Amino acid sequence: MPTAIKVMVDAAPWLLQGAVMTLETSLLAIALGLPVGIALAVAQRARLRMLRGFVSVYISFARGTPLFIQIMLVFFVLPSLGFDIPRFCAGVIALSLNSGAYIAEMIRGGLTAIPKGQVEAARALSMPRSLMWRHIILPQVLALILPPLTVEFTGLLKGSALLAVIGIVELTRTGQQMVAATFKPLEIWLMVGIFYFVMCYALAALTRYLERTTQVYRAV
Amino acid sequence: MDFDFSVVAFGFPILLRGLVNTVLFCTISLPAGLVLGSAVALLRLSHRRVARLPAAVFVEIIRDTPFLVQAFLLFYGLPAFGVRLSAATAGVLVLSVHSGAYFAEAIRGAILSVPKGQLEAARALGMPYLHAMRRIVFPQMLGYLLPALTNQIIGAIKDSAVLSVITAPELSMAAQMVLGESFSPVETYAMVATIYWALIAAVSAGLMRLEKRLFRSDAAVPRPDTPRLALSALETTAS
Numbered sequence: 001m002p003t004a005i006k007v008m009v010d011a012a013p014w015l016l017q018g019a020v021m022t023l024e025t026s027l028l029a030i031a032l033g034l035p036v037g038i039a040l041a042v043a044q045r046a047r048l049r050m051l052r053g054f055v056s057v058y059i060s061f062a063r064g065t066p067l068f069i070q071i072m073l074v075f076f077v078l079p080s081l082g083f084d085i086p087r088f089c090a091g092v093i094a095l096s097l098n099s100g101a102y103i104a105e106m107i108r109g110g111l112t113a114i115p116k117g118q119v120e121a122a123r124a125l126s127m128p129r130s131l132m133w134r135h136i137i138l139p140q141v142l143a144l145i146l147p148p149l150t151v152e153f154t155g156l157l158k159g160s161a162l163l164a165v166i167g168i169v170e171l172t173r174t175g176q177q178m179v180a181a182t183f184k185p186l187e188i189w190l191m192v193g194i195f196y197f198v199m200c201y202a203l204a205a206l207t208r209y210l211e212r213t214t215q216v217y218r219a220v
Numbered sequence: 221m222d223f224d225f226s227v228v229a230f231g232f233p234i235l236l237r238g239l240v241n242t243v244l245f246c247t248i249s250l251p252a253g254l255v256l257g258s259a260v261a262l263l264r265l266s267h268r269r270v271a272r273l274p275a276a277v278f279v280e281i282i283r284d285t286p287f288l289v290q291a292f293l294l295f296y297g298l299p300a301f302g303v304r305l306s307a308a309t310a311g312v313l314v315l316s317v318h319s320g321a322y323f324a325e326a327i328r329g330a331i332l333s334v335p336k337g338q339l340e341a342a343r344a345l346g347m348p349y350l351h352a353m354r355r356i357v358f359p360q361m362l363g364y365l366l367p368a369l370t371n372q373i374i375g376a377i378k379d380s381a382v383l384s385v386i387t388a389p390e391l392s393m394a395a396q397m398v399l400g401e402s403f404s405p406v407e408t409y410a411m412v413a414t415i416y417w418a419l420i421a422a423v424s425a426g427l428m429r430l431e432k433r434l435f436r437s438d439a440a441v442p443r444p445d446t447p448r449l450a451l452s453a454l455e456t457t458a459s
Contacts, residue, residue, distance in 0.1 A: 060417075060421075061413070061417060064374075064416070064417045064420040064421055064424075065378070065413045065416045065417050065420070066378040066379070066380075066381035066382070066392070066416055067378065068378075068381045068382050068384075068392060069381055069392060069395075069409060069412055069413050069416060070413070072392075072395075072405070072409045073406075073409045073410070073413060076405035076406055076409060077406050077409075080405075080406050154284075158285070158286040158287070159286070161286035161287075161288045161289060162286075162288060162382065164288070165385060172286065172288060172289060172292075175289070175292070179296065185292070185293075185296035185297050185299075185300070186293070186296070186297035186298075186300040186301075189289060189292045189293040189296065189297050190293065190297070192289050192292075193281075193285045193289050193290070193293060196284065196285045196286055196289060197280075197281065197284045197285055200283075200284035200285070201280070201284050204284070
């Protein structure tokens with residue numbers, strides 16, 4: 001069916017714009033999610049019991065409720081608290097708050113790979129905790145979690161499709177608009193799927209490459 | 221911000237009905253996904269390329285596209301072939317297929333965790349392939365399989381929230397109904413989040429208990445020479 005192919009090819013330039021937006025959104029979300037995750041992971045090891053309790057409730061909530069509901073919550077709660085922010089910001093905030101919890105869990109896993117003697121040595125040298133985190137623990141852990149971080153990024157790329165629901169014009173929202181304009185849902189959604197597939201497949205290849213090249217750090 | 225408790229009184233019963241539907245969706249889709257996943261996992265481990273390739277392609281396609289787009293494709297795309305499904309049917313179908321691909325990966329990993337010699341020995345003794353899988357490999361892979369499966373099951377429950385976008389009548393769809401009547405998004409979504417949180421906490425606690433029960437002994441994985449023990453434990457828990 002040549003008309004179907006024509007529909008798909010005609011839609012491609014618009015969908016490409018949407019894909020760029022999807023990539024930007026996900027990149028921003030992971031860039032913000034990483035510091036959130038680091039903060040959570042450090043707070044999880046804090047001496048304050050309250051802080052540790054807060055972190056475990058936060059992580060349990062972020063991992064125990066659908067991302068879709070979290071996006072809706074952020075989208076509606078922030079304005080009602082008096083923060084009048086554009087929907088794009090609400091979407092990115094929701095994604096990064098969610099991914100922060102997953103990154104914190106990754107870091108927690110990575111921490112177990114750091115030999116205990118390193119922390120003990122830092123303490124024995126009476127190194128302040130902040131220095132220990134910045135110079136000894138985090139550099140090693142971050143190298144260790146680089147491959148799973150790209151997996152998380154792939155997850156964000158797919159998760160960002162949900163932002164279409166709050167009206168952010170990324171790849172999926174562009175798809176919805178194209179369907180409304182052409183009345184060809186099959187062709188358009190196939191094409192949207194192909195765009196996502198190409199991005200995620202490329203990222204999976206990157207993950208495998210990083211897994212190979214960061215093996216040096218794993219040998220410790 | 222004031223939290224309006226009258227919305228809770230009004231919306232909670234509606235949301236509970238939505239929860240029942242979400243549970244219903246999952247109790248149909250997850251077993252279907254498990255059957256599909258087991259078949260795909262076995263195909264992926266076949267030595268025949270004709271069997272391996274389509275299974276691998278299926279898993280890659282599902283894993284590299286968003287659930288939402290899969291739902292749109294199925295719900296809005298199928299009518300082009302003359303197949304018109306209700307939102308609920310399409311929702312169950314897409315959730316089954318989606319979770320099937322993820323289950324397949326978990327099951328494949330679990331099968332690969334059992335030393336190859338186990339299956340080879342069973343086959344050498346003349347056991348049919350599926351029989352050997354069930355009696356020899358399956359009991360030994362349980363220790364590996366259950367944690368992985370728990371993750372995927374929870375993921376599938378969370379994914380089911382997306383089905384409201386194709387108007388399948390589950391919990392987050394009920395949220396939109398409550399929202400339409402009460403115009404109180406904060407209260408509504410806070411309730412919905414709490415209900416999902418409780419559901420997922422209950423499911424993961426249940427699965428963790430099952431895991432503990434199966435491996436009550438100190439061994440992380442049941443001993444290879446007593447494969448039937450694990451199976452009978454599974455049967456008593458299920459009944």
